[in-house]
Amino acid sequence: MGGANVRRVRPSDVQRLTVAECVDRYAGMVRAKTSTGALSPKTAEVYVRDVVTFAALAGADRVLDDLTGEDVDEALLGFARKPDGRRRAAAGDAAAGAGALQSGASQARFRRSVSAFFKYALVAGWVQLNPMQAVTVRPRQRGGLRAQRRALTVEQAEGLLGAAQDLAETAPAAPGKRPDQRTELRDGLVVLLLAAVGPRVSELTAANVEDFFVNGGTRYWRIFGKGGRTRDVPLPGPVVEVLDAYLAEGRKLLDRGREPKALLLSWRGRRLARGDVQAVIDRVLARVEPGRRRSVTPHGLRHTTATHLLAAATDMDAVRRVLGHADLSTLGRYRDELPGELEAAMRVHPLLGNVDDPRRR
Numbered sequence: 001m002g003g004a005n006v007r008r009v010r011p012s013d014v015q016r017l018t019v020a021e022c023v024d025r026y027a028g029m030v031r032a033k034t035s036t037g038a039l040s041p042k043t044a045e046v047y048v049r050d051v052v053t054f055a056a057l058a059g060a061d062r063v064l065d066d067l068t069g070e071d072v073d074e075a076l077l078g079f080a081r082k083p084d085g086r087r088r089a090a091a092g093d094a095a096a097g098a099g100a101l102q103s104g105a106s107q108a109r110f111r112r113s114v115s116a117f118f119k120y121a122l123v124a125g126w127v128q129l130n131p132m133q134a135v136t137v138r139p140r141q142r143g144g145l146r147a148q149r150r151a152l153t154v155e156q157a158e159g160l161l162g163a164a165q166d167l168a169e170t171a172p173a174a175p176g177k178r179p180d181q182r183t184e185l186r187d188g189l190v191v192l193l194l195a196a197v198g199p200r201v202s203e204l205t206a207a208n209v210e211d212f213f214v215n216g217g218t219r220y221w222r223i224f225g226k227g228g229r230t231r232d233v234p235l236p237g238p239v240v241e242v243l244d245a246y247l248a249e250g251r252k253l254l255d256r257g258r259e260p261k262a263l264l265l266s267w268r269g270r271r272l273a274r275g276d277v278q279a280v281i282d283r284v285l286a287r288v289e290p291g292r293r294r295s296v297t298p299h300g301l302r303h304t305t306a307t308h309l310l311a312a313a314t315d316m317d318a319v320r321r322v323l324g325h326a327d328l329s330t331l332g333r334y335r336d337e338l339p340g341e342l343e344a345a346m347r348v349h350p351l352l353g354n355v356d357d358p359r360r361r
Helices: 017-038 039-056 069-080 085-091 104-124 154-173 184-197 201-205 236-255 274-285 298-311 316-323 328-333 341-347
Strands: 137-139 143-148 210-213 218-224 230-234
Touching: 017 039, 017 104, 017 328, 039 069, 069 104, 069 137, 069 298, 104 236, 104 316, 154 184, 154 236, 154 274, 154 298, 184 201, 184 218, 184 236, 184 274, 184 298, 201 274, 201 298, 230 316
Parallel strands: none
Antiparallel strands: 137 143, 210 218, 218 230
């Protein structure tokens, strides 16, 4: 859907409209295109029906700019699981058609409709960042929409984390920038928090300095998550080291007194925006050796955290609490397959021990 005549706005101009309000305005624009012949009435109504369905799945009363790639993923997969009433009617037998879900073609069309809606929303000033850039659900030739593997392998994750730590360690000696534009410590901290703790990007950018505290000698991050839920997550030692260095040095360079509470600041002294986080990751990725480098989104790092914690046989409920999920069943969407994990699991079978030990023969 086109949006070329809509003025492109700055992030500060973004309108805090609900999903329902944006869908209503978008539907009016789409229907108006039928009067110019740009769209047929039938095509326009398909677009409108899809975005109305999306609003119901994503939450009509939520602010559109608050939706993340994770939220859109859930809506897309929700549509894929939604019974197709038209196919049931065509069968003429409610019982026989009760299990008829959306066809692969319908799922792919729905995703295109949602993508067009967000492209328009971006130029209309309803969102700062198009969440479709972080969406991982893709249409397949057969079987409809499926989530792609997003987690980094151990080698890739270690490469990224190593680059983040190296960046933080070399920050004091890095030449060529004004002091108030030195973001190395901040960039290293962003990647370490995303990869080690797996927060939602909105949780990361909303973090305040006061949310980090010490209890019993352990440093915690109090994360304010979805649905008003909070969770206290202990931080690994390497993350604490970079956090302390950033609070002692890096943040002071960026502080203009405009955001006294915000943990992560832009070089202008404002709270770091969600749309800036991907650029931070990409800068750190550029420092990873090519053989271990793979592009990843903030949400992909959340999947990486979950996948490797579960692969290491970490208690599932502990992983749920780290990620901030209300239900254990949700972890299934975050557990990605890792190369060679089945072979590794069988080598350390709990009932057989070390099968290569001659004493077991």
